[in-house]
Amino acid sequence: METRKIPGTDLNLSVIAFGSYASGKGWAPSERKSAIEAIRASYQLGVTTFDTAPIYGLGDTEAILGEALSCFPRDKVQILTKFGLRWLYVRGRPFRTVVSFDGKDVNIYRYATRESVIEECENSLRRLKTDYIDLYQLHWPDEATPFEETFEAVSRLVEQGKVRYVGVSNVTPEQMDEIGKIVPVVSLQMPYNMVERGIEKDVMKYCIDSNRAILAYRPLEAGLLTGKIRPDATWPRNDSRNTNPYFTPDNIRRVNAFLEQLRPLASEKKATLAQLALRWTANRSGITSVLAGAVNSLEAVENARAAEISLSRRDMDFINGTLLKLDTEMINEALRKTRVRLAALS
Incomplete structure (x- = not known):
């Protein structure tokens, strides 16, 4: 497995990391077993970087990761987790509502006071069965x-040795500058994939220029880039895809048509469309590691093997040229809908 170093640290991250968001839905015993098997299968194929957060599974996902990794040497893995989103207290700014494993609504708050951060870290260390966190990341600003x-x-x-390095997630370059005056910030975690490329406008250059790593989350856009999502698909209550603009029936059709144009290249590489999307993301300038989720060992193996794919400059140019056509279609459709709304108001 290819590894890439976070500048200014001794952390060498696997280019494909295990992102545990998909492992945080609340588990029956069989599902928990599958989640643990997925994590361990990833490690066996060279994945050494595991990213999680207390909010995933309302603490359960960190516990699953801690159990899964307990049989491996601690110094052979990098454990990344986050802080700043709480559900135990009605404090801070409302963030969103999630559904717990027993079907109840749980309100999440952005809350990162001094006492809360210390408490969160202790809770994470306990659940993860470790005495230090390799990269501790602000999840969302409070x-x-x-x-x-x-x-x-x-x-x-950091001074106490409970955290090795500090990262942030979902912040602006200006906020990173502000935080960097208080503590060294070595990485930024942001959504990035073939259809969600907003960070290309300024964030990528900022991180490259300031010598900071970018960890790309949601590299398959919640499954959209697998080519397996149908335009008539429906989602559970509180699933973010219900409000995700990429998941309208028209956009699903457009993305599927785009992916069909990539299928011959995927076949040539003996890869799935998902693997091609992961490798493309890893090849983009400034990206240090790609956080790919899996709910079972088959998905974990598929994700890890994306690191074995080689994409030439010509391959990347072909994908990027095809993406440009998809961008144009989506922009034109958004403009059309805007004109329709304006016409209805006039």
């Missing part, structure tokens, strides 16, 4: 708490 308070607490955790 606008009600000054960065100075939040990251002074994180600095204390």
Whole structure:
């Protein structure tokens, strides 16, 4: 497995990392077993980087990861987790509502006070069955708490040896500059994939210029880039795909048509469309590691083997040229809908 170093650290991340968001839905015993098998299968194929968060599974996902990794040497894996989203207290700014394993609505809050950060870290260490976290990342900014308070607490955790390095997620370059004045920030985690490329506008250049790693999450856009999503698909209550603009029937058709144009290249590489999408993401400038989720060992093996695919410059140019046509179609459709709405208001 190819590894890439986070600049300014001794962390060498596997280019395909295990992203555990998909493992956080609340588990029956059989599903928990599958999740553990997926994590262990990833490790056996060279994946050494495992990303999670307390909010995934409302704590259960960290516990699953801790159990799964407990049989491997601690110094052979990098455990990444996050802080700043709480559900135990009605404090901070409302973030979103999720459905717990027993079907109840649970309200999530952005909350990153000094005391909360310290408490979250202790909880994560316990669930993960470890005494240190390799990369501790702010999940989402808490606008009600000054960065100075939040990251002074994180600095204390670094001094105590409970956290090795500090990262952030879902923040702007300006916010990274502000946080960087308090504590060294080595990485930024953001959504990035073939259809969600917003960070190309400014974030990628910023991270390259400031020598910071980019960890790409949602590389398959919640399954859209597998080619297996039908235009008539429906989702469970509170599933983010219900409001995701990429998951309208028209856009699903467009993306599927785009993927069909890539299928001959995938066949040539003896790869699935999902593997091609993961490898494309890993090849993009500034990307250090791609966080790919799996709910069973078959998916985990497929993801890990995406690292074995080789895409030439010509291959990348072909994919990028095909993507440009998809971008144009989506932009034109968005403009058409805007004109229709404006006409209805006039």
